[in-house]
Amino acid sequence: MSSPLFKEPIAYEKIPTRIFTDPREASKSVAHEIAELIKLKQREGKSCVLGLATGSSPKTVYAELIRLHREEGLSFKNVVSFNLDEYYPMEPDAIQSYWRFMKEQLFDHVDIPKENYFIPLGDIPQSQIEDFCKSYEAKIDSLGGLDFQLLGIGGNGHIGFNEPGSLINSKTRLMMLDHSTRAAAVMDFGGELIKVPKKAITMGVSKILQAKRVVLLAWGERKAGMIADAVEGSVSEHNPSSYLQSHGNVLFVVDTAAASELKRMKSPWLVEDVTWDSQMTKKAVCSLALDLKKPILKLTNKDYNDNGLSDLLAGYGQAYEINIEVFNQLQHSISGWPGGKPNADDTNRPERALPERKRVIIFSPHPDDDIISMGGTFQRLVDQGHEVHVAYQTSGNIAVSDDEAIRFIDFVVDFNRQFGINNDETTKIFEDAKSFLLNKKDSELDTAEVRHVKGLIRKGEAKNTCRFVGIPVENAHFMNMPFYETGQVQKAPLGKKDIEITKELIEKIKPHQIYAAGDLADPHGTHKVCLDAIMDAVKELKHKNFMKDCWVWLYRGAWAEWEIHEIEMAVPMSPDQVIQKRLGIFKHQSQKDGVVFQGSDAREFWQRAEERNATTAELYNKLGLAEYQAMEAFVRWKY
Incomplete structure (x- = not known):
């Protein structure tokens, strides 16, 4: 297991913080601390009282605890757990329910007695909530308090659902959710903000601070600002996580991205x-x-x-x-020749001049990341005569709204009827999909037929983009990596089949350049899995002769950009090229006018991309270099 960076305390940091290069290793270290505490309590003949969190941050912790149970005999029979929060109102079997989350992510896979785990109830009458909250805290107190509290952190600094403005002495209660919290959760509710509950029952700050040990997890750049404020700033109700400065046994466990705004990193x-x-x-x-x-x-x-x-x-x-x-x-x-400039001295250029015509694979995690993240460079590579292929790693089907799918189904069915195209089997698939969508319940996942329809929509849009940029449709490769096809936001772990599919495509094309998404701030984690698949595939293929002449360039996505000092290739764009890229993004009609998985940023992807590219160009100009309209940035991965 890799060691954390900077293990020794930093004088001006008010909360002990361990920084890991790999969130998985960080999660394992936390899981092992919990496991040791459980075993210590077993030896003492006592219950181990855990406070648990939901969300994406603790998932790998729970996965490691399950592994320790299955492979190393860790027993949870002496564990009593209390979860931080639950949406209100919320049925316990709903897809978004934290009851369901905890059962799927941990409880159903270990030997914890069913009567030993407690989660706030999201389906009780509002008139009973106050009494329920008092009894919830009393139950914790009767067991001697929490031995260990696991926390995540919201983009606005909330812990549990203690939103900004919560007081340090706040009790377990019903809480109105901040707009940014609801916007960040929209991905779990079919992309429709109106479906995200406006309230939640949450354990109060005071009860969290009474835990004997508190560990907070944070991954990704979106958490960096609040982490720095909590660790280095003043205690304030505007950032509830800052209250943890007053705890005597607290630890923040973060990855390098979440730590990026700390002074020791900046x-x-x-x-x-x-x-x-x-x-x-x-x-x-x-x-x-x-x-x-x-x-x-x-x-x-x-x-x-x-x-x-x-x-x-x-x-x-x-x-x-x-x-x-x-x-x-x-x-x-800075280079306007991302594939290398022919007949030029390439000593001080980011790319090689030879071969003049390169074979290029642009890996796109979703069917629009290619045009959103590097559309200007994509167009340059095509215009400058390179053989460009795009590999769409996933179908992107979960990012299509139900209404958009119904519109597509109506068109297909009406078209077939209009022109007398009789295919009973196909018609039934579409009609069954429409019937399901019209009667879909919150607790139901999309059927295979619905996922197929939504995938066809994304596939058609991706093909349209390729035609717009100017590559033949046969150079668009739809990989449909298995890890993604779960029908829900939660994906399966990266598997051997995913890596094999990636290797097969690389071996088939034998590229001189690979472009891959290095954007780890993607809120639903798909980019990270897709990048892992590429890196694993490249490492397994690097002994091949053709790989000795293959360079890998990493671009960022719609959520963040490389820091100016990290950039190794910056491709400038003129005003006309910016408009051209925008029109290419517009080909993805299902992702316009109400993005399903946009996170807390309400802007459309073309707006984010233009702002990010303009900011990169502005930074170069501020540092004294030429002024461009926009720039796309890349970092080379030397494998």
């Missing part, structure tokens, strides 16, 4: 001695220039000395020497 030279290699120097100089609002070439010796960078300055002697080195690095990352 400005490590202010925390400890660093090795001033090229990457660290570039990071420090870009940060300094942006903080001071000065172009890199105007930074002075005084700027370095006054801002904690005297060690870096001493190594070079003069600011000018540092400035010109970093400026050149940034300048060399």
